[in-house]
Amino acid sequence: MDNIEQLCQKPEFNEKNHTNEGSKASSQKWAILSLSSIPLVMTLGNSMLIPVLPSMEKKLSISAFQTSMIITVYSIVAIFLIPVAGYISDHVGRKKVIIPSLVIAGIGGLISGWAAWKMADAYWVILLGRSLQGVGAAGAAPIVLPLVGDMFKSDDEVSSTLGMIETSNTFGKVLSPILGAFLAGFFWFLPFFSFPVFCSISIILILLLVKCPKTTEKPIPFKHFFKNVKKIFTEKGKWLFSIFFIGCILMFVLFGCLFYLSETFEKEYAIKNLKKGFFLAIPLGALCLSSFITGKVIKKNKLLMKWLIIGGIILSALAIAALYFSIQLWFMISMFLLSGIGIGVGLPCLDALITEGIEKEERGTITSLYSSMRFIGVAAGPPVIALLIKRSTPWIFVLLSSLAIISAIVGFKGIKPGVKYKN
Numbered sequence: 001m002d003n004i005e006q007l008c009q010k011p012e013f014n015e016k017n018h019t020n021e022g023s024k025a026s027s028q029k030w031a032i033l034s035l036s037s038i039p040l041v042m043t044l045g046n047s048m049l050i051p052v053l054p055s056m057e058k059k060l061s062i063s064a065f066q067t068s069m070i071i072t073v074y075s076i077v078a079i080f081l082i083p084v085a086g087y088i089s090d091h092v093g094r095k096k097v098i099i100p101s102l103v104i105a106g107i108g109g110l111i112s113g114w115a116a117w118k119m120a121d122a123y124w125v126i127l128l129g130r131s132l133q134g135v136g137a138a139g140a141a142p143i144v145l146p147l148v149g150d151m152f153k154s155d156d157e158v159s160s161t162l163g164m165i166e167t168s169n170t171f172g173k174v175l176s177p178i179l180g181a182f183l184a185g186f187f188w189f190l191p192f193f194s195f196p197v198f199c200s201i202s203i204i205l206i207l208l209l210v211k212c213p214k215t216t217e218k219p220i221p222f223k224h225f226f227k228n229v230k231k232i233f234t235e236k237g238k239w240l241f242s243i244f245f246i247g248c249i250l251m252f253v254l255f256g257c258l259f260y261l262s263e264t265f266e267k268e269y270a271i272k273n274l275k276k277g278f279f280l281a282i283p284l285g286a287l288c289l290s291s292f293i294t295g296k297v298i299k300k301n302k303l304l305m306k307w308l309i310i311g312g313i314i315l316s317a318l319a320i321a322a323l324y325f326s327i328q329l330w331f332m333i334s335m336f337l338l339s340g341i342g343i344g345v346g347l348p349c350l351d352a353l354i355t356e357g358i359e360k361e362e363r364g365t366i367t368s369l370y371s372s373m374r375f376i377g378v379a380a381g382p383p384v385i386a387l388l389i390k391r392s393t394p395w396i397f398v399l400l401s402s403l404a405i406i407s408a409i410v411g412f413k414g415i416k417p418g419v420k421y422k423n
Contacts (some may be wrong), residue, residue, distance in 0.1 A: 038206070178283075
């Protein structure tokens, strides 16, 4: 009789478990969506200004180099503060760093927008607001990578989620030129004011839908923590530095290309406003799609990640090198589309390698250092291209393709998935 009762109770128990599992899966989906909003918002805050730069140049009566600094100052500030934010997030918690950072970033957008709207000599105040946005960016988007590593246990889940995060980042790059050009069509400074709105939406999503896993581990004292980080770089430095270098170069190439395209579309082909936004979105759309597919494919296959990184970089380098011979409009767009595919293939692989290769206790700081290196590329790309574009356009393509090939060689020699490192 007891056995019969147990059998009768079993389906009810399984149904309850099934319901709990379904609820958990649903909450995880909403959490991933919420986390994805952070890189999306941070990307909008920077890349949305790219199609507006020529207009800023005219409205503010500044040079192309000065307009490039509106992009660069955001990244320079973030470079130095990202490792600090990563260390703090390891000790006080990820959300306690992310939420205030989004608030600061929104305030920076308000300051830049107000200066552009109301002040006659607005350039330096705009840079101040952009610096605050950089402070916010340092404590928001880079912290998402270690948070994903904290929330998901299996390598497959981490790789897939990081692919979604990187896709959100790249989708932001696709949406940015269209949205930036559309808003600037009303008032050229409107993109600044839109940023606090996006930050507010992201804050609400994170507060309501993201639950950080509880940990009983005590924070590592700074002295011991520093020794652990030093040990990591001693034991795993070769592949870490390789990934850092590649991430920096890919961002340099990407933002250098975007700055070049924005200037060339408007000044050489008279492509302006929303039309320019759609044209800029073509290579970025390819980058977004390739990033999404790659995140789904790589799972935990580190050898595949290595070869996808190298193959993507080589594709990007060859496409850019081909522009040395012709910059006819549709040929140029086609080559930058191929370059976008190559970069999109490499980025989620880099994210997965570095997140899965570091223990949880040091993950926040190491991934933040990686994010800093990416921001160096973002910061350096536009001003370097702004200086070269006045002198010799072909040398732009020589520089970008050469740097890409060098990074492919670094990846080939430095990333060794089969090597077992000490823990």
